[in-house]
Amino acid sequence: MTIAQDISLASSDKTAPVLRVENVSKRFGTFTVLQSCSISVSEGEIVTLLGSSGCGKTTLLRCIAGFWAPEEGMILIDGHNTVPVPVNRRPVGVVFQSYALFPHLTVEGNVAYGLRMRGVPRSEISRRVADALESVSLRGFENRYPSQLSGGQQQRVAIARVLVLEPRVLLLDEPFNALDAKLRGTMQIELRELIKRLGMTAIFVTHDQEEALTMSDRIAVMQGGRIEQVAPPDEIFDRPATAYVADFIGLSNFIPCKVRDGKVTLPDGQSVATKESDTVKVMIRPHNLRVTAQGTGPWQGQVRFQRNIGPLIEYIVTAGEAEIRVVAMRQDRTRPWSEGDAISLEVIDPEYCTIYPAV
């Protein structure tokens, strides 16, 4: 550990963010890819950039890594603006989507690469490489070439290769893309545990919401080059800030309603307080709805489609103009409704609904 690092650790306040992205904008010609993005990541935190394809996740990551320079805004690491700092001097480690392992170097050579470039003494290199390989459980693979490894092993080499340099921020661009679904699940948990164990600060990119919910302390949902909401996974799911986030994460029903006297009246007669006015869209999660026998409530409909998904039953109900999705736990005693049944719908917890201005 160098003296400079000691000083920065001593002087930096534990709660101060390691990475702060402030109003970063990036354009390609006249096409704006990032619009005034801001996000801050504190020590030891894993933040996920989540969004559909082409929303600018990779672009933001590449700006942080320094491969591209943003036209506007600042990127601060430990309080220092890094925009003018060249790529090879940023304390940032990138795990590429395709891993980008050096095919002409062995596992050991790949992991040692960064240390060699920094002129670390030989004996220290071999010790640190051994430690890094140990931490990703790849001891014994030192002399293999990347082409002789499985996808999961290659990914761990890519991670070890940056971990060994102890970067301040770890950037991972869809690191699980190349893995099959089953391995992906176990690798997600393993990677999260590894990052937590080492106390690393990480930004993680994905377009898979389940992955985001598994991996992150906080999720930043992006859309069209903007960050829509940054919040812990539960909050993103339960209290989505915008209709886009509500729609993007999980399943949702949007129901247009009228506001009267600061209250929205739901179709089943219950009401919720709101600050919005006029017409609003109320978002009701499918598992916040209950199907009951017809006549029990004012919100009437007909089951159009019904299917069993393991422990759950999903209904699609036609209620007036709307198609409403309902998900219920499968219990032996409740009678599953079948297609064509006339039923009533009921909101289980009105406070759990979120309300957005109707656009």
Next chain:
Amino acid sequence: MVTISAPPDKPRRMDWLFDKLLSGQGIWPAVPAIIVLTVVAVIPFVMLLSLGVSEFSVSRGQIIDQTFSMRHVTSVLTDQLYWTTFQRSMSLALTTTAICLLLGYPVAYVFLIGGKWTRRMILILTIAPLLTSGIVRTYAWLVILGGRGVLNTAMMNIGLIDQPLRIVNTHWAVLIGMVQIHLPVMILPLIAVMSRHDRKLEEASANLGATRMGTLRNVVLPLSAPGIGTGAALVFTLSYTTFVVPQLLGGGNYLNAATMIYEQVVYSLEWSKASVMSMLLMSSCLVVLVGIALVTNHFTGWTRGRQG
């Protein structure tokens, strides 16, 4: 549905043969090439070899009274003149290869890092000279380097020199010509290899702390080793055995192995010596090629040992 049944004629030999040649296993698909090569390469080669190790006389264009003899082989091997000629050929070819690599590699690197238009320009400028024959390009050098050539005139006009420099008919003229003629042959394999490079590797290298130079040395260079090997082998072979450039730019008094063989066949009618020299030229060329292959293999070990 109309079904067309195969005409019930006798089994066709030719069909069987084509079947084997097009989809057979083992050496079958190589058979046509083997036949052609035997006719156009192996047979003449054996005939040439036989001239070198025999005594014969020529009558009305026919070789007669051929008897085995090692006289010409020993006389070539013991004559200092031949050794110096081969040495000159070898050093000219090795120098040409080295200079082509030094000049060609940066071009290929610019191709690698360049944008669409840079890449196009480099390709056009590399390939365009290949559209004219080597003889024409060599004559062009006479115009440029000659006593009253473009270069000398220009240098005298700006007062750099008073007397025209004697460049043509020297070692330097030959070297300049050789490099220019063979440069594209070096650049093309380099470009071919580099355009398959994964640019992410360079980014990864920079991210891991390497400078541009570090990335060039540790990533770009080792990954382009196969291209360097191919380019070096091609340029060496072509320049070691070339005849046109030394003949024209050396003005007839620059002897390398190829020009010497030419003189022995055409002027001195020493066919046996020419044959022995051809064999030496070919085998020494092979030795160097094997050397290049071994070195390249050493640096491209990672391309073998692939899974499945």
